[in-house]
Amino acid sequence: MQILLSDDLTEAKWKNGGGITRNIAVGMLGDISAWRISRADVATEGPFSNFAGLTRILTVVSSNSMELVHEDGTLQARPWEPVLFDGGMPVVSRLPDGPLTDLNLMFDPTLCSGSAQVQRGPLDLAPPPEGYLCVLHVLAGNPSCGAETFGTADTLFLEPNCGADVQLKQGDAVLMLLIAPLDQSADMRLCIADR
Secondary structure, eight states, X not given: OEEEOGGGOOEEEXXXXXXXXXXXXXXXXXXEEEEEEEEEEEOSOEEOOOOTTOEEEXXXXXXXXXXXXXXXXXXXXXXXXXXXXXXXXXXEEEOTTOXXXXXXXXXXXXXXXXXXXXXXXXXXEOOOOTTOEEEEEEEESOOEETTEEOOTXXXXXXXXXXXXXXXXXXXXXXXXXXXXXXXXXXXXXXXXXXX
16 A cells, blocks of 8 residues: 655645646556546636546545636536536636635546545445555544554545555545556556656
8 A cells, every 4th residue: 555645735726727737656567557536626617637547536635616617518516425426527626615626537548547536434445456546535533553543635545455445434535436448458657746
């Protein structure tokens, strides 16, 4: 198991310059980026960056909700409720409740699969099956693994056979991302953000 603590996250400008993001990890298949995870502060309304060719799963990880307005309607992004959409779809954000923080998993659907689900304690989370990477982003409480405990915005990376279960107590919650290359013979390399 590898760990990226919230204190080690570093800020970078959005692709369109409209805000701040904190890169968490990238998955590489050879020299190609297959997926990436980042955490962003959304302080103002406006257009999203264009990530054509990628599927995006956005999860509000703070309080407040966000409306994602697009040509065919509006997607409601509520706290702890993952929303999946085409990364190339023109979207304008509206913040009816004020600023918030979200976490994004963006992946190339021709190279890998991705999913997001909130898990709440009490619960033990085992390492993922062969061929998968499990990423746990702490939403609330203090999940633990052995003698180590983790806090909000810490990220844990569980690979198959890592031999470590993560324990969620009552009141603990994590956003669980499962990622796998479509070609199970491919060597997907985990690159955690520089600390």
